[in-house]
Amino acid sequence: TQLLEQSPQFLSIQEGENLTVYCNSSSVFSSLQWYRQEPGEGPVLLVTVVTGGEVKKLKRLTFQFGDARKDSSLHITAAQTGDTGLYLCAGSSKAAGNKLTFGGGTRVLVKP
Amino acid sequence: KAGVTQTPRYLIKTRGQQVTLSCSPISGHRSVSWYQQTPGQGLQFLFEYFSETQRNKGNFPGRFSGRQFSNSRSEMNVSTLELGDSALYLCASSVLAGNSYNEQFFGPGTRLTVL
Numbered sequence: 001t002q003l004l005e006q007s008p009q010f011l012s013i014q015e016g017e018n019l020t021v022y023c024n025s026s027s028v029f030s031s032l033q034w035y036r037q038e039p040g041e042g043p044v045l046l047v048t049v050v051t052g053g054e055v056k057k058l059k060r061l062t063f064q065f066g067d068a069r070k071d072s073s074l075h076i077t078a079a080q081t082g083d084t085g086l087y088l089c090a091g092s093s094k095a096a097g098n099k100l101t102f103g104g105g106t107r108v109l110v111k112p
Numbered sequence: 113k114a115g116v117t118q119t120p121r122y123l124i125k126t127r128g129q130q131v132t133l134s135c136s137p138i139s140g141h142r143s144v145s146w147y148q149q150t151p152g153q154g155l156q157f158l159f160e161y162f163s164e165t166q167r168n169k170g171n172f173p174g175r176f177s178g179r180q181f182s183n184s185r186s187e188m189n190v191s192t193l194e195l196g197d198s199a200l201y202l203c204a205s206s207v208l209a210g211n212s213y214n215e216q217f218f219g220p221g222t223r224l225t226v227l
Contacts, residue, residue, distance in 0.1 A: 031213045042116070042202050042218030043155075050213065088155065092214045099168045100145070100214055102155040 003027070004091055006103035014111050016078055021087050021106045024071045029091035032065055032072045033100070037086040046074075079110045114139065116219035118203050124225045130191040133222045137184050137205030143167075144186040145216060146178055149200040158201075161186055190224075198226045 007022045023032070031050045035043035047056050049065035049072060056063045060083075062075040076083055089103040117136045125131050137144050145168075146158040157170040161180035178188040184205075190197055200223050204216035 033213075033215060035216075035218075040220070042204070042220050043216075045215055045217065048213050048215055090216075097168050098214045099157060099160065099170075100216060101157075102147075104154045 004089055004101055004103035006087075006089060006106050008106060009104065010107045010109075012109045012111065013079055015081055019076050019079055019108065021074045021089075021108070022071070023073065023089035023091075023103050025091065026070065027091070028069050028093065030069070030093045031091070032069070033090045033092075034063055034072070034074055035088040035090065037088060037105075038084075043086075043088055076108075079108075081110050081112050084108060084110045116203055116205050116217055118201075118219035118222050120222060121220065122223045122225075124227065125193050126227050127193055127195060129193050130189065131193060131224060132187055132189045133201055133203075133224075135186045135188075135203030135205075135219060137186070137203075138217055141205035141207055141217070142184055143206045143214075144180055144184065145204045145206070146186070146188050147202040147204065148172070149202055149221070150198075155202070158188065193226045195226050198224060200224075 004025045033048045034046045037043040047063045052067045052069045054065045060077045064073045087106045090100045092098050092100050119134045143162045145160040147155050149155045159178050160168040164180045175191045180186045200221045202218050202221045204218045206216055
């Protein structure tokens with residue numbers, strides 16, 4: 001069974017501060033995705049990383065895939081209140097039939 | 113392009129009843145997956161359908177079942193409801209099952225409350 005652990009589970013910061021969310025596993029994934037979910041809605045895909053060591057930037061969000069493709073991180077620079085939400089990482093691998101495995105999520109609260 | 117739609121959005125049932133939830137994927141998406149989301153367990157995979165066939169299945173009891181129609185629309189059914197089945201049920205579609213990325217596009221979910 002493939003497991004993804006996210007840390008921290010909850011993060012509360014002031015607007016303008018930076019934050020980093022981690023996603024770790026002992027399993028290798030062929031791809032790893034990050035989603036953001038807001039209350040009352042389904043998760044929305046932010047990014048997919050597929051190459052070990054890959055770094056992708058989406059405005060103030062930076063995503064990194066570990067060299068061994070077992071871990072990933074999401075860094076937000078100068079957080080805004082609109083960044084508040086539940087951040088979920090999800091990995092897939094051919095060994096698991098391409099079934100997505102989700103981490104437990106990190107709830108981020110950005111206070112004004 | 114319209115997103116994934118799920119009906120109903122909210123549902124209240126009592127223990128022992130059964131329920132059917134519906135999902136319409138994004139046009140052109142042939143894979144539909146179902147997830148259960150609860151505060152304690154997070155997002156858990158129920159099953160995935162592609163071309164009317166179940167491709168993957170999570171670790172849920174047989175009370176949870178699903179099907180997919182020829183137009184890719186999908187339904188999931190939960191029989192003999194238990195209090196612990198109260199959750200947000202999310203449907204997600206993707207372009208093609210079997211692609212190594214399996215990027216999911218989620219609907220807003222159906223909030224099921226079992227009393």
